[in-house]
Amino acid sequence: MSTLKFDFTVDKAAKTVYITREFDAGLDLVWDAFTKAELLDQWVAPAPFKAKTKYMNFEVGGKRFYAMVSPEGQEGWILQQYKSISPKTNFKLYNVFADKDENPAPTGSDWDYTFSEKDGITTVHITIYNESLDRMEKMIEMGFKEGYAASVENLEKLLTSMK
Template sequence: MKHHLLFDFTVDKAAKTVFITREFNAELPLVWDAFTQAEILDQWVAPKPWTSKTKFMEFKAGGRRFYAMVSPEGQERWAIQKYTSISPKTNFKLFNAFADKDENPELPGSEWDYTFSEQNGITRVDITIYNESLERLEKMIEMGFTEGYKMSMVNLENVLESLSGVSKQ
């Protein structure tokens, strides 16, 4: 039986916040790994034809990830993330900012809060992205964040399917 998987993407400009809820037909440990391991993140997080390359990632409270979205022409858009809290397999939070290639952040940034839950083999990820300014939220949207993130979620679904090695009925 094929499940209808929830995907909700809401932009609340008044609250300077993006709310994303997405379900995956995969077990929670695999979905958690896809969000917390650089080698898996780089396989799905960039909307095609862009790619992602992580320069470094230390997934722990106080740790950082420095990565770039790379265009087909080789243009790099760098970002830095600092993990502010981690509750294994249930939640992690980070501060995200665009950056230059030398890790200098372009402030203001945004706070991301990821919550994971599983029921009957379906994993749900709730993401809240609070932007420090309306201008930053509008810049994200202007840069194609909405379309790009939706494309990334399809990429993730495909990666999870290939990693699980089993097509669920």
């Protein structure tokens, strides 16, 4: 069993989810895993789903458009727009569900990722602010916590294979 920290807190009043996760890997590897499409596609979807990036432009104002693909081939599209990037320490994005033609849902969420490393352990803090409580509650009901935990296990395996 991993002794690495994994905190997941939901604050309904603030419409915010807070995640803190430690990884037994250097900052450069963890940063790349969160910012490069070819790596994101290997871990971000909880099994048996797969992630498929149509395009990704990791720069301020750039976007990532990708799908979570079910084993039956059903695609759930997500559009992300990068709001700010401080290399190796922080990036922020706006995340919204979309259709295959990139038409966004009415509400989304702001994700704020902060990275730090100490003694070879990289900590990632994620704050997810939802524009509506209804959207956040639907995310939680859909199994967001369990799905994210499964995705992070995929990431641990990927980081181990990259060392």
